[in-house]
Amino acid sequence: MAANIDWVTCAEEQEKLITKVDSISLNKTDRIPNGSPKTGIGAEGEPEDKNVDEAPISPAERSLLQKIIRKGLVENKNDIEVQRKDPTSPLFSIKSFEALHLDPQLLKGVYAMGFNAPSKIQETALPTLLANPAQNMIAQSQSGTGKTAAFVLAMLSRVDPKKDYPQVLCLSPTYELAIQTGEVAAKMAQFCPEIKIRFAVRGEEIPRGTKLKEHIIIGTPGKVVDWGVKYQFFDLGKVSVFVLDEADVMIATQGHQDQSFRIHKLLPRNCQIMFFSATYEHDVMDFAEGIVSNPVIIRLKREEESLDNIKQYYVMCRNLEDKYTAISNIYGVVTIGQAMIFCHTRKTASWLSEKMSGDGHAVALLSGDLAIEQRIAVLDRFRDGKEKVLITTNVLARGIDVEQVTIVVNFDLPVDLARKADCETYLHRIGRTGRFGKAGLAINLVDGPETLAVLKQIEDHFGKKINKLDAEDVDEIEKLGKE
């Protein structure tokens, strides 16, 4: 990906210039074919931006601008990389939500959620996502940097409530994530009662022949294929915005991939595509670029930064029994905050949960084995802090946002089918803690030479040393837990 990229070094002046240039390009209706800029940025009938006349571009600025455009690439002081194949697309960032010219009711919802100013990823992603003509985007930024709010805001502002059919489709890899996204959307749209949202997930049943009237569908792949492809409860050909959350798993893992493609195939040619994830393996990013036509690619730089506020350790064990002893020792201290314990299989997760419960440790369990009602109940209890320790599988590795999670324990290290380290999942798992810049603690249980090798692979991948911790040294763990 990074090949033939030549960075334009960033200066404060450059950013000012970009802002200036953008205000010009956005108000230039002649760059939009057939006139008529739509609602949102540069709304029709709005007076020309005063900046345009007051601050024309100097020759020096123009040459710098041309350089930027030629490279199709901008680096700004927020550590955001922007890469564009189409140099004529607008390019700018915003510093306040007002600058987006949102519907006032929607803006009210944004503020009601406690968002005062856009996060880094939002500053750059939102103007592009809301610009007309619509542009496709592949965005990468770490856990807890405001990705969900970014695309939810884009989804909501793209809805035309007067049209009573689904116009926006958002796919998530798991039930829990779809619900969480829907909750964010509902909250943000709390002052926009005309916007209707529908979940297409397990447990939702509707009679044959139904035609959905909700504007936004948020769902998981299987159900969306059922509703959109098999039974045609809504017309995928009328969807104008398609969001893939955790896009890398959605397009690259067996099962999700087929379903995502079946849906993608039926979308209209001019549908705006948005890919969001914290991680894209190199190949997957190439693949994604093949799927999304002419995307604006933005990424929050230096993914290892997200690991800076998370302390990582490992405990050397000889076998399963050792691991159990270690987890029991850790248990005593993790309850200071909340903890998530990740296992490789549902079976291990339920075994561990039963064994710990049997030994008097209060733990909760969430995996795909559970009935959907159970999953809701368990996650609710965990969110409310009624459960301190949650044993789970990769189902909750991604995206789940529980603020009080201070410790992540990898009872089993994340590995792929070839038993190689799954670094993306590792990053996502430990990203459950240390959210929004808070400190976090990750403890990995290693039970032999194979898993030690996996740990090494993870260390190498992120270039971070993972220090050893003595399982018997409860005091040490306790100290860490309290920090």
Next chain:
DNA sequence: AAAAAAT
């Protein structure tokens, strides 16, 4: 291996 679809 997990997830996601019912069956």
